[in-house]
Structure formats: C-alpha cells, structure tokens
Amino acid sequence: MSERRRPIAKKSPSAYHHGHLREALIAAALRLIGSGEDVNLREAARLVGVSPGAPFRHFRDKAALLAAVAEETMRRFRREVGGALDAAPATPAARIHAMAMAYLRFALGESAYFRAFARAGELGFFDSDFYKKENQETLDSLDRLILEGQQRGEVASGDLRIVHLASRAFVYGLGRMYVEGHFARMGLGEEDPLAVAQQALSVFEQGLLRASPSRPRGPSSRAPRDTSP
Known part of the structure; x- marks a missing residue:
C-alpha cells in the first residue's frame, strides 16, 4: 500500500x-x-x-505558470554556477569542481527548485526557450572545460559524452539522495549536508577504486548452458 x-x-x-x-x-x-x-x-x-x-x-494557463517556474529555477541555478565560476581559479579542474559544488549548493540549499529542476522534462520546462538556452550554455561550458582539462592532463581521458555523463550523474545523484532523505537514513542527518556532499565529491574526484576491478573472462562470464532434456 x-x-x-x-x-x-x-x-x-x-x-x-x-x-x-x-x-x-x-x-x-x-x-x-x-x-x-x-x-x-x-x-x-x-x-x-x-x-x-x-x-x-x-x-x-498551467503551461504559463510552469514556464515561469522553469525560468525562475534556471535563473537561480545559473546565478549559483556563475558566482562559483567567477570565484574559481582559471584551471579546468578547479572550474569543474566549482561547477560541481555550485550544483550541490543549489540542490541542497534550494531543494524546492531542485525538485523542479529534476523533473524538468516531465514538467515541460524545455518548452521554455529561456530555459533551453540557459541550460545549454551550462552544458556547453562543462564540455569546454572537460575538453580543455583532457588536453592539459587534468581530467580523465575518454569519450567526452561519457565523462560529461559521469560528472553530471554524480552531483545529480547526491542531490536526489539528499532531498529524498538518504543522508538521514545513512546516519548523516546531524551533519552539515553540504560538507557531507563535498566529502563524497572528493571521493569521486580522486577515484573510488585503488585497484583495477577484475573482469570476467572466458566461459565463466557467460550464463550456464541448459543441459536438461
């Protein structure tokens, strides 16, 4: 039930x-x-x-109200990101970190707006030209920083789309876990949520695994054959 x-x-x-x-x-x-x-x-x-x-x-109508919510949501998000980038050192790694922390401050500090942000597609936010433009500018900025960081050896090499996906997925996931109460259920409810998120981000940025994960090889990696009659 x-x-x-x-x-x-x-x-x-x-x-x-x-x-x-x-x-x-x-x-x-x-x-x-x-x-x-x-x-x-x-x-x-x-x-x-x-x-x-x-x-x-x-x-x-309802669509006009949601468009206004979309625009206010994006304004607040872009203001947080813009302020973080203005204060960040010029290196790609530092600026990507600043963007990540701005995202987390928005998610944890503006939880109502973050919930709307997380449901953007469902709520029709992408029908707003303002929202689409501002969102795309943020995504393009992240792409440029990843590419520059890869060229300078500050960011992991690999397909830009995959590195971009990993970067966004981690901070988005942290934001969702906070607003859905996971921090508290994991015994972290009494701690400063932004400090908790920053520590988790540090683990992600430094690399979680200290050894390469083993990969299944040969027949053992496949499902057993059905030998029944």
Whole structure:
C-alpha cells in the first residue's frame, strides 16, 4: 500500500503582499511539485488564498505558470554556477569542481527548485526557450572545460559524452539522495549536508577504486548452458 500524502496547508491571503501575487503563485507551484501533486492554477490559487480567477491576471494557463517556474529555477541555478565560476581559479579542474559544488549548493540549499529542476522534462520546462538556452550554455561550458582539462592532463581521458555523463550523474545523484532523505537514513542527518556532499565529491574526484576491478573472462562470464532434456 502506498504512503498517503499529507495535504498541503493553504496560506492565508495575508501570507503575501498585494503586488507579489505572481511570486506567490510560483512558490505555490513549487510546493505542489515538491509534494508530487499536479500543478494547476486553481490549486495554486487555493494555496495562496486568493480566488480561482486571480492567477489569470499573471498566467493564461498551467503551461504559463510552469514556464515561469522553469525560468525562475534556471535563473537561480545559473546565478549559483556563475558566482562559483567567477570565484574559481582559471584551471579546468578547479572550474569543474566549482561547477560541481555550485550544483550541490543549489540542490541542497534550494531543494524546492531542485525538485523542479529534476523533473524538468516531465514538467515541460524545455518548452521554455529561456530555459533551453540557459541550460545549454551550462552544458556547453562543462564540455569546454572537460575538453580543455583532457588536453592539459587534468581530467580523465575518454569519450567526452561519457565523462560529461559521469560528472553530471554524480552531483545529480547526491542531490536526489539528499532531498529524498538518504543522508538521514545513512546516519548523516546531524551533519552539515553540504560538507557531507563535498566529502563524497572528493571521493569521486580522486577515484573510488585503488585497484583495477577484475573482469570476467572466458566461459565463466557467460550464463550456464541448459543441459536438461
């Protein structure tokens, strides 16, 4: 039997200042995303504490609300990454590390936005030209740093696509594990989550295995043959 979701509490009309309804509706949409609920204007209005028609002053439909969430999510992410790169040394390795830490700060510090970020495809974020452009610029920056790092011997050699995949998968996985409660279940809940993530990232960057993993060879690596009649 699946776990029942707790209902999301409605905010009173005094929870936002008039003139900030748009921002309040975006925040409501994030609450719905974070709880796994469907995002719609009527429910967002209920959470904010306004009439069902009030959201239409700012958003013509659900897609417009989600586009606004997408753009705000990407702005926050790019601001975190941009600040980290501005402060990082010029070497590819240092800048890739800075990007990774920026991603983790975003995932752990902006968990509502990270949940939306993680569901970008499902939520239709890639329908936003702004989101697609800003996202692609981040990915292109990582590719350039990997290639330059490989040329300078600072990054592991290999297919750019695979190195890129490994880099993103690790920080994305750490972010998901945090927001889904794995840190706490592993006994790390009392520690600074960013410090925990940074230590795990250090293991990844230095290389997990101290010896080459053995590879199965010969017939033993294949499934046993069925000799029954």
